[in-house]
Amino acid sequence: MKENTARSLVLPVAPSRGRLRPLGLDEVRITGGFWARRRHTNETATLGHCRDWMERVGWTGNFRAAAEGRVHRDRRGREFADSELYKLLEGMAWQAGTAGTLDADIAALTEAVAPAQTPDGYLNTAFGHPGQRRRYSDLEWGHELYCHGHLIQAGVAQARTRGEGELTKIARRAADHVCATFGPGGIEGVCGHPGIEPALVELARLTGEERYLDQAALFIDRRGHGTLADGEFGRVYYQDDQPVRRATVLRGHAVRALYLAAGAVDVAVETGDDDLLTAVVRQWEATVARRTYLTGGMGSHHRDESFGEDFVLPPDRAYSETCAGVASVMLSWRLLLATGEPRFADLAERTLFNVVATSPAQDGRAFFYSNTLHRRHRGAVPAEDTVSPRAESSLRAPWFAVSCCPTNVARTLAQLPAYLATADDHGVQLHQYADAEITTSLEGGHQVALRVRTDYPSGGSVTVRVDRSSSDGPWTVSLRVPAWTAGATAWLVDPDGTRRTVAPGTAEVTRAFRAGDEIRLELPVRPCWIRADPRVDAVRGTVAVQRGPLVYCAESVDLPDGHEVDVIRVDPSAAPEDGPDGTVVAAGQITAYDTRREATWPYRPLDATAVPPPADRTGIVLVPYHSWANRGPSTVRVWLPAMEPDSTAPPPPDLVPADDRHSTIGA
């Protein structure tokens, strides 16, 4: 793998090797469109919302309580509550970028956290203080290393955006403590929740200190050998069932599995361990092919927040945790940098638009923890000021007892510009499309600047204008042609106007660009029916609508007469069409059931002569999945039943006439 000397340091992930070189937040700016709006809401609403809630529920105060020796009595929240402050700090640092508008908040939170760190670097408010359980006495559930991992990521974010500060120093002390405690000769264990691994690698990348990388590699190698207790959910829950390099698919708790895989890629890249990288790619392939929802969501078990069996992807039981979406993007991004393969950017795009973007409400002050693809009953609106149980996400809630998702979304949106584009010796690669300005230097200090303009994802036209090219030599602009264009035609228009079709994968233009040169990519953004592999039993006989990278859904608030979504039948033989305001209209029928004349038994002989559905169709309005549940309690479904004769056949005769029935009682 090629050496990588990043020109920028403002990077969430800065591998020293890889096919592609990441561009920093000082090289890529998002200037408008879908993600600019989301990032604006994140900066102006979500970050402060998270800060205030953690103050209010006492998680911030835990650190003070620890410093004052009363934490055993006064501590609030779950074992991992500390990590939410760290994720928030990381988010603030990346959102501030090099501008640093959030410096005051960062300083204040750092000041709140600092006093709780012990001289040896250990920092956790749930263990090790007078009256508490001793440190690392519960590696399965204690989350101590997991918390240290998020602390380290926050410290790295500060150093990369504003230079090393107090937060970075705290993080380094914590990392030194972890190495001293879990290094050779130390505790032969791993944390029940991975997360420390990618953090230590990133710190090694920041500082150049090998020992952090060695410790991460040690954690990766140790896992899968049963050092953790075989608990209620089995060792598979925390991936301690099988060594990382021997596993063939992601399994167990989805967030844990994805964080671990991300850390394994980081270690593989830094140590040149291609076998390990190959193992993770193999696991990603099997997971995407068999254990991933249409939205990119991962995890179908509520009980243990875990992946289900192959092809067991029931939409009404989709857990699809927001944090698993965040972790999936982390993994895909690392694999993209390592391999250069566009399929990783394809999954990241799908997951960003349909999971990460779905979690926060329009106002950025309420969140989905899990992201079901089918909800049959309207839920009550969670109260503004109460903490919701974590998976009761019929509607977005302002905060959760386990509130990992809000801060995870916040830090991801804050980092987002870094995921748009990369560079290599030959030029610049565009992976995600948004209005953006990109400036970097290629081989030999060759300065280039690009300006991207697009209406994506509502439209499919992407214009890339070369604003600057400091050399007369040829270089390459690569554009990802999304996998979702398969079956339709995408066009690329060169600066000279030459127009050619391009296939899913990568489209390239190589030439001696001059300022003002424009490349145009035209993607076939239009609604189309999607069907699933027939082995996905749970969606047999249904179709879904996708438009560009966006998955659509039917939401009850768009149905007439207060109907719920179970009345919808669609006609897959008629192509769905664009409706007003980003909606899609599908031909279909509304089959209202007369519950007063219900059949007494819901199964009946197949009637070959069943009447075909009447010819008349009505337009069913569909909206982007990420936008649902912003208009009050509603029901929703992504997979829409296709019309069949039996769906409109009369119900079976009541075997005992309704009137007759009650007269027989008490006679």
Added chain:
Amino acid sequence: MKENTARSLVLPVAPSRGRLRPLGLDEVRITGGFWARRRHTNETATLGHCRDWMERVGWTGNFRAAAEGRVHRDRRGREFADSELYKLLEGMAWQAGTAGTLDADIAALTEAVAPAQTPDGYLNTAFGHPGQRRRYSDLEWGHELYCHGHLIQAGVAQARTRGEGELTKIARRAADHVCATFGPGGIEGVCGHPGIEPALVELARLTGEERYLDQAALFIDRRGHGTLADGEFGRVYYQDDQPVRRATVLRGHAVRALYLAAGAVDVAVETGDDDLLTAVVRQWEATVARRTYLTGGMGSHHRDESFGEDFVLPPDRAYSETCAGVASVMLSWRLLLATGEPRFADLAERTLFNVVATSPAQDGRAFFYSNTLHRRHRGAVPAEDTVSPRAESSLRAPWFAVSCCPTNVARTLAQLPAYLATADDHGVQLHQYADAEITTSLEGGHQVALRVRTDYPSGGSVTVRVDRSSSDGPWTVSLRVPAWTAGATAWLVDPDGTRRTVAPGTAEVTRAFRAGDEIRLELPVRPCWIRADPRVDAVRGTVAVQRGPLVYCAESVDLPDGHEVDVIRVDPSAAPEDGPDGTVVAAGQITAYDTRREATWPYRPLDATAVPPPADRTGIVLVPYHSWANRGPSTVRVWLPAMEPDSTAPPPPDLVPADDRHSTIGA
């Protein structure tokens, strides 16, 4: 409702009022066929198997330990383990019937139990002894009244089969204790697990003592007012969310809900409370129409063994607990006696053949606890001598930590002859079909004897021969025409050879019968496709096969090349046909997936031009659902995917060719 003076006392359920009068075990004998074989296995294998296991796991010893004051140290099994001995005792009593071949076993077990009863009648080995929690300190989970209920049913069974004995005396003392403790002025509570209610009513019927009935009525009225704690699963789990007479559907823990409903019918019948009876009928209707599996199985949630939401009946998540099947038969039988409506016998038949008969292995020494309708992976064979976790029923297990099902199946098979037929002033009604001999007396001491011969359920011909009729006056023989005949034609042939078609419901022949008269019912027993209400999302696009009352399934052991059931597609346009040895053969295809050339993404645009399935069909062998998993580890499915174009379309192209893929790593 009409007064009921049963001619027989050998009855599991002996209401004093009702449309129909039950016939006792001394009036109905099963002489051959399907149920005779099952009852023979029950008598010769299952009863002893249960007795030996309870000895071996120490549940029998608990009573001795209680008598000796060391039960706090030595007790084995869950809180409700006592009840398994009582259910076994009840089963032995009914199986012994008036013959009493099992008297020695009954006496020995009674002797084991007796010393643990305290002078005030309380009998439970989990509470109230030195070193244990005090009596009734955990009404939610303690199961003390539930255990007393099964003890009382065992005592009633002894009295009704062999006359009042020691076991009956113990039961009466326990019942007196319950009335004294929970009656007016006593503890204002109910048991977390219903069961005491029908038991007290049956004891009142046996003894004529009103106070047992009053106590049962009190328990029914008390429930639903939130006297139980709002625990992990909510008050709905033990039906304490809503008064019985106000509920509109069965909900919460399925066995609890059904036992409670059965007790409510008993109370309603004895007290003439027609509103209560009407409420239970309404709940039964809604439950059967919206919350019941094709097999008659009830309960779709593993987590709390509960009913799911309306139409949420995923076959692969079917819990369909065996004991819920037993409880459903209890409820249906009571409603049949009260109302005379054949639909209750229809559900009982479906549940007996497809749930109760499915639980025990052919040898009667292993059992299903839950009865899934779809299993994707072969399970390991539970070891002969180990106790299985309760719901891990990929294969039948010899015993469970929560082993309610084996003894519940045993007592149900023992009682079975009592569920075949009833009588009223005008004659005899046949509800279930088996080779049997029926003798009873009608109005005015008119003696009648009937002999039933049939090959049911393999065949549909039922011959009823009048062996005796002591009066020359006319009387009526009624035969249930099963609901499953809807859409086909059933015939009835009178003694004089007159042949007429009969509709689902009841067919009657009234005349002055003479010895030798024969009636023949010809039921259209042949395989046919069944489809579900389109609101059952989980089985959309699939069909099932039913043949007479039997639900069929595809089992992997009948597929070629070691395939699992997920490769099957059937052609609903071709009628399934009878195969050899009670099998059914359906036209279909086997779509083997080449997992080496898997698609990287399981969703793809709907291709209107998808290739239609090839014309060639192969025969898919189906077997009765109750018989599955008797030939080693296998996979199974009841709902079979119908062939569609997309089920045979080629997989989508890999967006990155497999070969290309790995070369990009580590390059």
